[in-house]
Every structure is written in structure tokens, then in C-alpha cells.
Amino acid sequence: MLVSDPVIVVTTVDSQGRPNGAAFGSYMRVAPLIMVAIAPGHDTYRNIKDTGEFVVNLPGKDRLDSITVFGKSYPEGVNEIEEAGLTALKSSMVKPPAIEEYKAHVECKFKWEKDVGSHMLVAGEMVAGSCDAGLMDENGHFDVVKAGIVHCVRYPEPVYVTPERYIEGKR
Amino acid sequence: MLVSDPVIVVTTVDSQGRPNGAAFGSYMRVAPLIMVAIAPGHDTYRNIKDTGEFVVNLPGKDRLDSITVFGKSYPEGVNEIEEAGLTALKSSMVKPPAIEEYKAHVECKFKWEKDVGSHMLVAGEMVAGSCDAGLMDENGHFDVVKAGIVHCVRYPEPVYVTPERYIEGKR
Numbered sequence: 001m002l003v004s005d006p007v008i009v010v011t012t013v014d015s016q017g018r019p020n021g022a023a024f025g026s027y028m029r030v031a032p033l034i035m036v037a038i039a040p041g042h043d044t045y046r047n048i049k050d051t052g053e054f055v056v057n058l059p060g061k062d063r064l065d066s067i068t069v070f071g072k073s074y075p076e077g078v079n080e081i082e083e084a085g086l087t088a089l090k091s092s093m094v095k096p097p098a099i100e101e102y103k104a105h106v107e108c109k110f111k112w113e114k115d116v117g118s119h120m121l122v123a124g125e126m127v128a129g130s131c132d133a134g135l136m137d138e139n140g141h142f143d144v145v146k147a148g149i150v151h152c153v154r155y156p157e158p159v160y161v162t163p164e165r166y167i168e169g170k171r
Numbered sequence: 172m173l174v175s176d177p178v179i180v181v182t183t184v185d186s187q188g189r190p191n192g193a194a195f196g197s198y199m200r201v202a203p204l205i206m207v208a209i210a211p212g213h214d215t216y217r218n219i220k221d222t223g224e225f226v227v228n229l230p231g232k233d234r235l236d237s238i239t240v241f242g243k244s245y246p247e248g249v250n251e252i253e254e255a256g257l258t259a260l261k262s263s264m265v266k267p268p269a270i271e272e273y274k275a276h277v278e279c280k281f282k283w284e285k286d287v288g289s290h291m292l293v294a295g296e297m298v299a300g301s302c303d304a305g306l307m308d309e310n311g312h313f314d315v316v317k318a319g320i321v322h323c324v325r326y327p328e329p330v331y332v333t334p335e336r337y338i339e340g341k342r
Contacts, residue, residue, distance in 0.1 A: 005176055005199070026199050026200060026201055027199060028176070028197050028198060028199040028206070028208065029197060030197055030208045030287050030288065030289065030290050030292070031289070032288070033287055033288065035199070035287070035292075037199065037201045061338065064338065064340060065340075065341060067340070068340065068341045068342065114285060116201050116204055116206070116294070117201065117203070117204065118201065118202070119201050121201070121206075123287070141324075141325060144324050144332060145332065150338075151334070152340070153312075153315050153334070153337070154312060156342060157340075157342055158339075158340030158341070158342065159337050159338065159339055159340060160337070160338040160339075160340055161315060161316065161334035161335075161336070161337060161338065162334075162338065163322070163324070163332035163333075163334075164332075164335050164336075165332070165335075166324070166330050166331070166332060167232065167235065167321075167330065167331040167332065167333060168329075168330060168331075169235060169236075169238070169239065169323070169328075169329030169330060169331055170236060170239045170329070171239065171327060171328055171329065
């Protein structure tokens with residue numbers, strides 16, 4: 001049973017300020033924290049430990065192919081944002097850039113980590129966020145249907161689903 | 172920005188064996204663990220601490236209304252499974268029952284907890300699981316479209332989304 005969160009791309013910089021991006025699917029939010037499961041050998045893990053900062057970026061289905069790039073392994077120092085044909089967007093509170101073409105960005109400061117077996121659970125405090133103004137509805141909610149957020153439901157041959165309409169529930 | 176995991180209903184029993192069920196939306200999987208954010212005053216939290224066991228149940232959109240029942244507060248000892256008009260299904264490895272009408276069930280044994288601020292992160296090891304045989308595709312994948320799993324994207328006036336078709340990605 002593989003039922004996943006929306007795919008996120010985590011952007012970081014290394015100790016020399018060089019940007020890195022990688023796709024993740026296993027994370028959770030308990031405000032003000034976001035916790036991401038990251039393998040301890042991963043560049044993203046090392047960069048977060050070295051700099052204390054990361055940005056969570058939410059791709060839309062219009063940039064589905066770029067997720068493939070962020071899922072691959074590149075040598076240290078390769079800028080996956082450029083490899084994916086995307087644009088670095090200056091963050092407001094942290095050094096790592098966000099991804100301009102993606103739908104929403106959450107800037108985070110490292111708080112703690114916990115060993116959960118195969119991965120480290122890396123917790124960051126969400127300190128700033130941005131999204132396209134056109135993706136907020138009249139009540140200030142982020143419109144997941146218009147944004148076309150993507151959930152990866154098969155891996156490594158990727159298959160995605162995306163929300164296509166809202167269903168009203170009862171309170 | 173509220174972009175959630177599929178809704179789950181966690182079933183537990185209290186120290187006297189009385190079943191309880193409640194809906195949660197903040198959790199993650201890092202095999203073999205599942206970690207659920209639970210408020211420490213919640214019956215589900217007390218039951219897991221008392222008995223060391225819980226079951227994660229995945230509702231489909233055909234039982235959307237039942238999620239509302241599992242989101243409400245009831246006095247201790249009320250059986251929310253009965254309140255929701257659903258059927259308790261005997262689990263194979265743990266005492267808490269699963270929910271027969273729901274699409275998939277994962278039996279868990281408590282491993283550890285971590286205070287993450289407003290909630291406790293409660294980690295259980297997934298020890299057994301079941302789903303409708305008709306929901307497995309030829310490769311043994313759980314079919315989230317056929318199951319009609321539901322993501323809650325607005326709260327407390329609930330609005331849901333459900334996957335409606337698959338989108339092939341590139342490796």
C-alpha cells in the first residue's frame with residue numbers, strides 16, 4: 001500500500017552556498033513544524049545539518065517532468081534546479097532559494113532530528129511561505145485543484161495522481 | 172496552505188477492551204513505521220499508551236459521511252464504529268478491531284513517541300495489513316483510484332479531494 005503525500009522538492013545550499021534540490025514524498029506537518037524523512041547519506045541531509053536551513057517547494061502537474069530530475073542522483077555541486085530548467089527564486093528568511101515555477105514555497109529553519117531506522121526525521125520550523133496569489137481562494141485557502149499538486153503513488157516507475165475537483169463534506 | 176495526507180481512522184481499545192475510533196490527517200510512513208500526530212489528551216493517545224496497539228484504517232469516498240462521526244468528540248466508552256454505522260472486523264495480530272467497510276487496514280504495535288509541541292508523534296510498527304483483493308492491481312499495487320481514498324483539504328468545514336485517474340511519469 002503506497003499512498004503518498006504530495007511530492008515536495010526540498011532545496012538547500014551547501015557550506016559554499018551552492019544550491020541543491022531533491023524530491024521527497026515522506027513528510028508531515030504539525031504546525032509550526034514540518035518533518036521530512038531523509039536518508040542520512042543524502043546531500044540534502046548534509047546541507048541541512050551544515051546550514052540549518054531548507055525550503056519545501058510544491059510542484060504542480062505543469063512541471064511534472066522536473067520531478068524526475070529531482071529524483072535522480074547527481075554529483076555533489078550539480079545544481080538540480082538548473083538541470084531541471086527551472087529558476088531559483090530568492091527566499092525571504094533563509095539562504096536556500098525556492099523554485100519560482102513551483103506552486104508554493106515554505107522556508108524552514110532546522111529544529112531537531114530523530115533516527116527512525118532507514119531515515120532521519122528532520123524537523124524544521126516553517127518561518128515564511130509564499131504561493132501564487134491566483135492560487136488563494138476568497139477564504140485564504142490554497143487551491144490544490146487549481147495548483148494541480150501531484151501525489152506520487154508508484155515508484156520507481158512513477159505514476160501520479162492530482163486532485164481534479166472538490167467534494168463537500170458534512171461537519 | 173493545507174495539503175493533507177489521505178484521511179485515516181485510527182481504531183484502538185481501552186484497558187477494558189472497549190473499541191474507539193477517531194479520524195486523523197497528519198501522519199507519515201517510513202517503513203516499517205507509521206507515525207501519527209495525536210493530541211496527548213485524546214482517547215486514542217491514552218488507549219495506545221495503555222494497550223500498545225492500534226489499527227490504521229483507510230476510508231473510501233463511498234463512506235465519506237462516516238469520517239464526520241470519527242471527527243467528533245464522544246464521551247469515553249462510546250463506540251464510534253457503531254455510531255458511524257460500520258462493522259468491527261477482527262484483526263489478526265492486535266486487539267483493536269479494523270473497520271470492515273474501509274478500504275485498507277494496517278495493524279500496528281507502539282514503538283516510541285516524541286513530543287512535537289501541540290501533539291505527540293506516536294510511532295507504531297506495521298505488523299499486518301489487509302485490503303479488498305479487488306483493489307490490488309496485477310503488480311500488487313493498491314489502487315487508490317478504485318478505492319477512492321479521500322484527502323481532507325479544508326477543516327473544520329470539510330472539503331475533500333479524491334484521486335480520479337493516473338498520470339504516467341517519466342523515470
